Amino acid sequence: MAQETSLLLLKPDCVAQGLNGEVLKRLEAEGFRVRGIKMIQLTDELLKDHYSHIADKPFFPEVANFMKSKPVIAVALGGENVISHVRDLLGPTDSKAAPKGTIRGDFGSDKMTNVVHASDSPEAAAVELKRFFKDGEIFNY
Structure with missing residues (x-):
């Protein structure tokens, strides 16, 4: 089993509905650990970089506007096989x-x-x- 760290973004709909704690509770209940966490407002530059695979698509402005509509919570989540397991917990x-x-x-x-x-x-x-995350913002404990 591989120890991994994954990036999660609790998206604007999660933040707006006050679901942050519930989502983190479900993930921590699976044995995963928050290794870094912060609330940020996404910028056009960051979104173009993060979504570079779709930045040239006609629907990208809608995605960017949604992702900028409220802050997001960036989470560095660590644990055994966290990447595939989290994706299973999220669903399609x-x-x-x-x-x-x-x-x-x-x-x-x-x-x-x-x-x-x-x-x-x-x-x-x-x-x-x-x-x-900048150097020093993700912790091992």
């Missing part, structure tokens, strides 16, 4: 297809308002964590 990206009992199935609305972004691979996590 499209909340309408996510089963009840998953985070997106219980709290999400659709593909965009789906409560949480989570890294999809160790490689992506390494890049994303550096994008959202």
Whole structure:
């Protein structure tokens, strides 16, 4: 089993609905540990970098406007196989297809308002964590 750290973004819909504690409670109940956490307001520059794979798509402005609509909470979450396990706990990206009992199935609305972004691979996590956390902001304990 691999010890990993994943980036999670508690998205504007999560923040607006006051679900931050519930989401973190579910993740911590699985044995994962918060290694870093902060609330931030996303900028166009950061969003273009984070969503570079869709930045040229016609729907990107809608995604960017949603992600800037409220602050997000960036979380560095650590644990054994955290990346794949968290994605299972979240359910599919499209909340309408996510089963009840998953985070997106219980709290999400659709593909965009789906409560949480989570890294999809160790490689992506390494890049994303550096994008959202400075040196010294992620802790081992």
